[in-house]
Amino acid sequence: MSTRIMEKIRMISGKRIFGASVAMAALALAVPAAAQVPGYEAKVDAKLRQVKAGIAKGPFKSDWDALRGKYRTPEWFRDAKFGIFIHWGPYSVPAFANEWYSRNMYVPGNAAYKHHVETYGPQSKFGYKDFIPQFKAEKFDPTGWVKLFQQAGARYVVPVAEHCDGFAMYASDFTEWDASKMGPKRDTTGEIAKAARAAGLHFGLSSHRAEHWWWYYMGRTFDSDVNDPKNDGLYGPAAPMGLPADKPESWPDGGQLQTWMPPNKAFLNDWMARTAELVDKYKPELIYFDWWTAAPSFEPLMRDTAAYYYNRSAGWGGQGIIAYKGGQFAEGSALFDMERGKTDALKLTPWQSDTSVSVHSWGYAKNDSYRTAQSLISDLIDIVSKNGNLLLNVGPKADGTIPDEIAQVLQGMGGWLKVNGEAIYGTRPFQFFGEGPTKSGQVRVGGQVEESAVKGYTPADIRFTTKGDNLYALGLERPKDGAVLIKTLYAGTPYLTAPIKSIALLDGGKVEWEQTPKGLRIALPAVGDGAYPYALRIRTR
DSSP states (O other): OOHHHHHHHHHHHOSOOOHHHHHHHHHHHHSOGGGGSTTHHHHHHHHHHHHHHHHHTSSOOSOHHHHHHHOOOOHHHHHHOEEEEEOOSGGGTTOOSSTTHHHHTTSTTSHHHHHHHHHHOOTTTSOGGGGGGGOOOTTOOHHHHHHHHHHHTOOEEEEEEEOTTOOBSSOOSSOSOBTTTSTTOSOHHHHHHHHHHHTTOEEEEEEOGGGGGTTTGGGGSSSSGGGOGGGHHHHOOOOOOSSOOSSOEEEEETTEEEEEOOOOHHHHHHHHHHHHHHHHHHOOSEEEEOGGGGSGGGHHHHHHHHHHHHHHHHHTTSOOEEEESSSSSOTTSSEEEEETEEOSSOOSSOEEEEEESBSSOSSOOTTOOBOOHHHHHHHHHHHHHTTEEEEEEEOOOTTSOOOHHHHHHHHHHHHHHHHHGGGTTTOBOOSSOEEOSOOOOSOOGGGOEEGGGOOOOOTTOEEEEEETTEEEEEESSOOTTOEEEEGGGOTTOTTOSSOOOEEEETTOSOOEEEEETTEEEEEOOOOOTTOOOEEEEEEOO
16 A cells, blocks of 8 residues: 555544554555455446446446437336335344434444443444344345335335445345355345335336445444454445545535545446346336435436446336436436435436435434324325326334335325325326425525425415316314415416316315305315315316
8 A cells, every 4th residue: 555545544533543444445445345245346347338338238328428319218217106115124223313323333422332232332342233133124125115105105115225334235246245145144135026016116226336445434434343453344344535635526515615635447447237137137227326426426327327237227127217316417318316305396307316214314213203194195295296206205213124114104195195196196286386485495406495394384284286177175273263375276277287177185174165256265175273284186177
């Protein structure tokens, strides 16, 4: 290892680094951690050749203009509206704070670091790898999971195939550290795919592999098992981040300039091979990429990935979807996603919002807080009215069971959708998404606003959807006295081609209404506290 790199590592850590740590950092920066797999390099080379050939012979090319010209979000996605995201892995064993435990337990000063030492002992004796044998998933029932998701009203399922921790939740040819060989010793991703498709749900998957480049770096700054060569397949590369590299990469992120040591070619090749493996083995209809693929070094891979995946999915008879949440894809070449965020505008192209039933963690964490079914139904309505889909995350426990708090929320949403789903599924936006005083908050990059900025809806917050000859008006907060005024639909409004002929409340009950110059006045049945949003079917003929 060069003196320059050693000094950079010391600089970023601000601490003396153990000799073994320095040696392992050198190895990690030289080769990908997965090189421990027999025949690894030949496997990667073969997969990269396959990717190159797949791009060359298909209709999609590795060029942003070409990708924009051909990509169209498929109708099944636009009709589905609601999907389930799944964060599940060894981090559900400690179940402390959030799914970043695998990284934070190696960060001195972090609450997870302190908790780990106090609960399990020093990281040199008990590391993240030691949670894997405890991650048995002995009660994992993919058919039962899918049944619950169907009860919730979801139309597609997206498990995380690999989180930033580097433990693949699928059967991989490029690492020994996966769920089919360790822990559950089951291809959990494949089993979820099989169960979802058998039930008629669409299947996607998510990859957070890019962040693994630097994920475990802090474990190299003190005596921990990250420095043991036997564990490179899980922890490596554990490369430095945020240091003054020879050619650092910088790009704007949320108004700040982020600077990183760029990943080397070996890691980028590994990422491409693993991504193509997921495409080829599981044939996902949707792939979600986490944020660090927005790093400049990944730009050629983003084009190649889109071209290869879209060509492969075209061969299966469909259009694949790539969901992204940064700036790594040219607008119109993939599906924009807003993590824990929404928009105050009707978007002309389809988009997606992903959030979690649990408030503080995406994975299962003890003593977490949970959203209510009522609040998530309101979010779903708001998102759908603006041409979006909701991807709602659940975090199962280490044994494979879904927490009761989450199951109850999903069942509550499903009960509402069973009655009011015609105003959601298969709909398209109205000329105007809705009306009302509540705003989502301060706008961020890409028109996104943080979901936490929304303090609650009022009875004046109305959203619209359409399907065929039907216009649906959905109230995000049902008034106790039943009095509703929809200003957009006043007598003579240009948003309707004819006067209103009939209005029906989808959950039943008598509705009185009058279209006046000030708006559409409606009298709904009075309700008590905690009533769910309502949906009205409005017809002009």
